Amino acid sequence: MENTEFLRSLRAEVNNISTAINPSDLDINLEQNYNPQLVLTPNSIGEIVSIVKLANKYGVPVYPIGSGSKFSKGISPFDEGVLVSLKNLNKVIEYRPDNMSIEVEGGLPINELQRMLAKDNIFFPIDASNDLQTIGGLIATNAFGRKKYMYKTTRFYVMGMEFISPQGEIIKVGGRTIKNVSSYDVHQLLAGSWGTLGIITKATLRVKPVPEKGIVLGYVAKNGNELLKVIDSILYKEKLSLASLTFEQLDSGFLIKLELEGFAETLKLQQELLQCKYGFSESSYGFADIDNAHGIIALPLKSYLKGLGKLLEHNSGDKDIKIRGNATSGLLSFNTNASRDMLQNIADSINTLQGTFVFGNHSLTEKNRGLAYNHLIRNIKNKMDPNHILVPASKVMRE
Amino acid sequence: MVDNRLIDELRQIVGNENILTSKISLETYSFDASPYSGRPSVVVFPTTTEMVANIVNIANKNDIPLMPRGAGSCLSGGAIAPDGSIVISLTKMNNILEIDPLSKIVLVEPGITNKQVQLAVEQYGLMYAPDPASQNISTIGGNIAENAGGIRGVKYGSTKDHILGLEVVLPTGDVITTGNIHSQVEPELDLTYYFCGSEGTLGIVTKAWLALSPINPEVKTMTAIFGSLEDAGSCVAEIIAKGVVPTTMEIMDNTVIKAVDDYLKLGFPRDAEALLLLEIDGFPSDVKTQVNSIINAFASNHALSYKIAGNEQERLDLWKARRSVNGALGKLKPANIVHDIVVPRDRLALMLEKVAQMAKKYGIIIGQVAHAGDGNLHPTLYYDHRIPEEVEIVEEACDEIIKETIAQGGTISGEHGIGIEKLKYMPLAFSKPTLNLMKNIKDAFDPKNICNPGKLLPQITED
Incomplete structure (x- = not known):
């Protein structure tokens, strides 16, 4: 690429x-078969505009990248095009604690944002799985963390956005107010677009005061049956200030952890109840890692226990599977070398429960939204990106 | 044009009992709650998604504009039927299809009213959080189209915060399903939230999966009176900064307080510059903590007095002042226009003061009520529509209010939408490339521009 016109x-x-020639020069580790021809590290929004406009002129694919932690999840391997790292766009533009809002550039890492907000006892409610994930990346992937039950996903905290359109225009949408129905919420289209519809250069986020208190409680269920019973009660019968319910399989039994967040006095009462009625006791931070696993299952909350029950059944013959779960997010995960047959069996069970089962980076429960949906997504993409410059190897665009 | 042949085709689809063509019936469908009107050609009342798709197919094939309609309570002209259009009234698609209390999800058809949803889920200890003032009549489909907020919005957010998925008939007649009722673990573009607030211009919602919230066991209501708007404004900021998120935080200015006091004789001090009405909810122990926090904020911001409702009757009494605003001020002049501007919360007091100054400058009455917790102001300008000079002055004042809102980093509409009313302000709020991009995206959904045309996006002039 050294000498191209572009x-x-x-x-x-x-x-x-x-x-740079190699992503690793920028501390970005891409998986095999991801072969950008060049890595660019623009220092300003104007430079991104130039890159995108010239990419359109010369037909060069452009792949925006933050920390790169989710890159291969949303993008297929490719050999052509440039990576555009947002790492130098990492400033805070406007911080208004009295408005509970902050405008930052897309390349700002989440840990830096949190550190800054913590001084005012404020936080951004998405607990990212990786400290270096950028705000732009969290938005582009509509990320959620362990406490999704309480705080939902990133898109709900985006009030405004500036992005570079696939044709190189600077687009500003939304604002810095919680309520806003002035025209289309284009930022909601960009949230979860995995880079296909624009490069997020700035975002105005809604932030929250840190809850008065947070506590973690733990309990070891002796077996699968007890696990199911405890989850059922905690999730569906008790009224709690519940932020997460996670569990992981031990050599013997299951360690269940609850996170409660809210006002101190309320949590004290809830803790007492959970102690007396279920035997939960105060526990340390450190939670089952759901994200880094071969198999990940997502279920509607009402069929979560059924799904977990099925997985426990499949598991009875294979001691190597260690099941982990986040019942409040409806997630289950496990690592296994299980046979194709067994995976297919699990997939069939999950299908009947209207869930999704991803193994490796492949979905075994093909959710098909149909031609019309895919066609509409394509139409939007074509209208916004007629030269197919931005992330052409996206997994989001399906035929 | 809708001719007799097309009317017959539509009749075939929906049945004789579900179509209106007479002049008088059409007249009643030519308005919404805004001052505008239109001339629809026919009104149909489909009862299934398939019927909606068939109707849209006819409109699409014959290039006829169409407009989805719920209760028609839109304040910005979003539900004004385009001339010669087919109005698709969703009011007969008003069923609850599934209540899933475990996942806290309800699946509804779009024509059901917000209130009916609340009543249906209450027995499970659940609520649908968005509660617009129009909830007794406005439909879920309309709430989605306008991304309706509500009194509880400070704490619970607006409609888009509580939608999980949609079934939509696109302007091309295709039917799609968006969203997820479980966590998303595969990369996928979710269009659900782009439909929210799109004012019926991208398609017709025929089903909606709504997220429900547990009803909090205890509610506490209180009011406080302040000697200046500034004190009231900083009180609001302090309450929020302390981590207390009231469900409601309403502020009324001196003009409104006096008018309400004349009307109800509540004995408010005449020099009270601001009245704050707050409501909090939570577990009983939560409420106790929050009340203490709020009382401290009252004290440190020089509240002249405050009241806390001890029972339901006292609670209703405290709400009475707020609920009587329109009645009290309506006596002053025959006509009024209300805005729904929003400014960052740290600019609320300043904006209230700026608008009060404008009232003085133009010599008109502007009553101000604001949802202080989210920075949403409702300046209401009172005038006599029969006096052209008054109309002109009020229009001028409106323009100045909008410009000041934008200057304060705010937004021109927080609740009512752009519709027809605020089209002229769109170029002030958005750049030309941004408007062009919005138009391009609209084309992707609606290539023939038949779905509620003339709303939300202004005509973009070429340079």
Whole structure:
């Protein structure tokens, strides 16, 4: 790519644009078969505009990237195009604690945001799985954390956005107010678009005061049956300030952890109840890792126990599977070398429960939204990105 | 054009009892709650998604504009039928299809009213959090189209915060299902939230999966009176900063307080510059903590006095002042226009003061009520529509209010939508490339521009 027209024009337009050949030069580790021809690290929004406009002119695919932690989840391997790292766009633009809002650039890592907000006893309610994940990346993937039950997903905290359209225009939508029905919520289209519809350069986020108190309680259920019973009661029968219910299979039994968040006095009462009635006791932070697993299952909450029951059944013959779960997010995960047959059996069970089962990076429960849905998504993409510049190897665009 | 042949085709689809064509019936469907009107050609009342799709197919094939309609309570002209259009009234698709208390989800048809949903889920100790003032009549479909907020919005957010998925008939006649009722673990573009607030311009919602919230066991209501708007404004900021999120936080200015006091004789001090009405909910122990916090905030921000309702009757009494605002002020002048601007919460007091100054400058009455917790102001400008000079002055004042809102970093509509009313302000709020992009996306959904045309997006002029 060194001598292409694209790069020559870019160098002519943008002085000192930093380029690298390998993503690893930027501490980005891509999986095998992801082979960008060049990595660009623009220093300003104007430079991104130049890159995208020239990419359109010369037909060069552009892949925006934050920390890269979810890159291969949403993007298929490719050999052509440039990576555009947002790492240098990491400033705070406008912080208004009295409005509970903050506007930041897309490349700001989540841990830096949290550190800054913590000074005012404020936090951004999405507990990212990785400290370095960028705000732009969290939004583009509509990420959620362990406490989704209480705090939902990233899209619900985006009040406004600036992004570079696939044709290189600077687009500003939304604002800094909680209520806003002025025209289309284009930022809601960008949230969860996995980079296909624009490069998120700025976002105005809704933030929250840190809850007065948070506690973690733990309990070891002796077997699968007891696990099911405890989850059933906690989730569906008790009224709690519940932020998460996670569990992991031990060599013997299951360690269940509850996180409660809210006002101190209320939590004290709830803790007493959980102690007396179920035997929960105060526990440490450190939770079952749901994300990093071969198999991940998502279920509607009402069929979660059935799904878990099925998985426990499949598991009875295979001691190697260690099941982990987040019942409040409806998630189950496990690592296994299980046979194809067994995976297919699990997939069939999950299908009947209207869930999704992803193994490796492949879905074994094909949810088909039908031609019309895929066609509409394509139409939107074509209208916004007629030259197919932005993330052409996306897994989001289905035929 | 809708001719007799098309009317017959529509009749075939929905049946004789579900179509209106007479001049008088059409007249009643030419309005919404805004001052505008239109001339529809026919009104149909489909009862199934398939019927809606068939109707849309006819409109699409014959290039006829169509408009989905719920209760027609839109305040910005979003539900004004385009001339010659087919109005698709969803009011006969008003069933609850499934209540799933374990997952806290209800699946409804779009024509059901917000209130009916509340009543249906109450028995499970659940509520549908968005509660717009129009909830007795406004439909879920309309709430979604306008992304309706509500009195509880400070704490619970607006409609889009509580929608999980939709079934939509696209303007091309295709039917799609969006969203997820479980956590998303595969990369996928979710269109659900783009339909929210799209004012019926992208398609017709025929089913909606709504997220429910547990009803909190205890509610506490209180009011406080302040000697300045600034004190009231900083009190609001302090309450929020302390981690207390009231379900409701309403503020009324001196003009409103005096008018309400004249009307109800509640004995408010005449020099009270601001009245704050707050409501909190939660577990009983939560409420106790929050009340203490709020009382401290009253004290540190120089509240002249405050009241806490001890029982339901006292609670209703405290609400009475707020609920009587329209009645009390309506006596002052025959006509009024109300805005729904929003500013960042830290600019609320300033904005209230700026609007009060404008009232003085233009010599008109502007009553101000605001949902203080979310920075949403409702300045209401009173005038006599029979006096052209008054109309002109009020229009000028409106323009200034909108411009000041944008200057304060706010937004021109927080509740009522753009519709027809605020089209002229869109170029002030959005750049040309942004408006062009919105138009492009609209084209992707509605290539023939037949779905509620003329709303939300202004005509973009070429340079």
